[in-house]
Amino acid sequence: MSRRAFVFDLFHTLANPEDYRPRDFDRIEQASAAVGLDPAVVKSHWLANLHLVATSRIEPVDVLRELCDAAGISAAERQFAAADTAIGRFQDDALRQPIPGSVDTLDALRNAGWLIGLLSNAHVRDIKAWDESPLDPLIDVAHFSCYQGVAKPDLTAYTQILAELEVAPEEAVFVGDGGSNELAGANAAGFGHVVLMAGPALDSGFRTQEDVDLLAEDATAVINSVRDLPALSERISAGMR
Ligand SMILES: [Mg+2]
Structure with a gap:
C-alpha cells in the first residue's frame, strides 16, 4: 500500500478555543x-x-x-x-483539552495505517501549550506557520508537509474548518480529498451557516464532527489503493 495521510488544521478543527472563550471576550x-x-x-x-x-x-x-x-x-x-x-x-485551554473525540479519532486513523500531519496557521503564542497537548504524540509531522515561515493557503505550506510526510498529494486528505482559505489551497495543491469540518466553528458561533455553505464549495466532503472521520476514511480507502 502506498503511503497516505490525513493532514489536519488545528484550531476549530481538532482544538476549539471557543469551547473556553466567553462569547464577549475579545x-x-x-x-x-x-x-x-x-x-x-x-x-x-x-x-x-x-x-x-x-x-x-x-x-x-x-x-x-x-x-x-x-x-x-x-x-x-x-x-x-x-x-x-x-x-x-x-x-492554551483548547490545546490541553482538545475537542472530545479528537484523540480517539487520531488513534483510530493511525491504527488503520494513516500517517497524520498537522498544518496550522498560528503565531507563537497560539501554540505555546502545544507540548502539553494530548494531540502532540499522535502527529507524525506538525508544521506551524510561525516556524515554517509560510502560511496557508500558500502552495508551499502544503507541498512542504506532504514532502516531509513523503505522501503524494492525491494520497492525502486535508481536513479543516476552512479558515485562511485553506480548503481552496488544499485543492490547488492537489489533495485527493478536502474535508470541511463544519461543526466546531458553527456550533460555537464562530461562523454562520452562510459562511459554512460558502466554504463547502471548496470541499469534497462536509462533516460535523471529528468522530465522523473513521467512517469517512473507510469510504476513502475503498476508493483509494
Ligand atoms: Mg482552523
Whole structure:
C-alpha cells in the first residue's frame, strides 16, 4: 500500500478555543486594555501585521510593547504578562483539552495505517501549550506557520508537509474548518480529498451557516464532527489503493 495521510488544521478543527472563550471576550480588546492601549489602534495594527506575526517568531506581546513605546505609554511587566495571558489563555485551554473525540479519532486513523500531519496557521503564542497537548504524540509531522515561515493557503505550506510526510498529494486528505482559505489551497495543491469540518466553528458561533455553505464549495466532503472521520476514511480507502 502506498503511503497516505490525513493532514489536519488545528484550531476549530481538532482544538476549539471557543469551547473556553466567553462569547464577549475579545482577546485584542482585553490585551489592549491590560497595557493601556487604544483597542482600535491595536486592532488595525494587528490586522495589518497578522501575516507577519503568523509567519515569524514575533511574540504578539512584543507587538504591544512596540505600540506602547510609539504611544509613549509605559506599562509594567505584570501588565504585559496580563496581555499575554489574554492573547493565549483560551488557545492554551483548547490545546490541553482538545475537542472530545479528537484523540480517539487520531488513534483510530493511525491504527488503520494513516500517517497524520498537522498544518496550522498560528503565531507563537497560539501554540505555546502545544507540548502539553494530548494531540502532540499522535502527529507524525506538525508544521506551524510561525516556524515554517509560510502560511496557508500558500502552495508551499502544503507541498512542504506532504514532502516531509513523503505522501503524494492525491494520497492525502486535508481536513479543516476552512479558515485562511485553506480548503481552496488544499485543492490547488492537489489533495485527493478536502474535508470541511463544519461543526466546531458553527456550533460555537464562530461562523454562520452562510459562511459554512460558502466554504463547502471548496470541499469534497462536509462533516460535523471529528468522530465522523473513521467512517469517512473507510469510504476513502475503498476508493483509494
Ligand atoms: Mg482552523
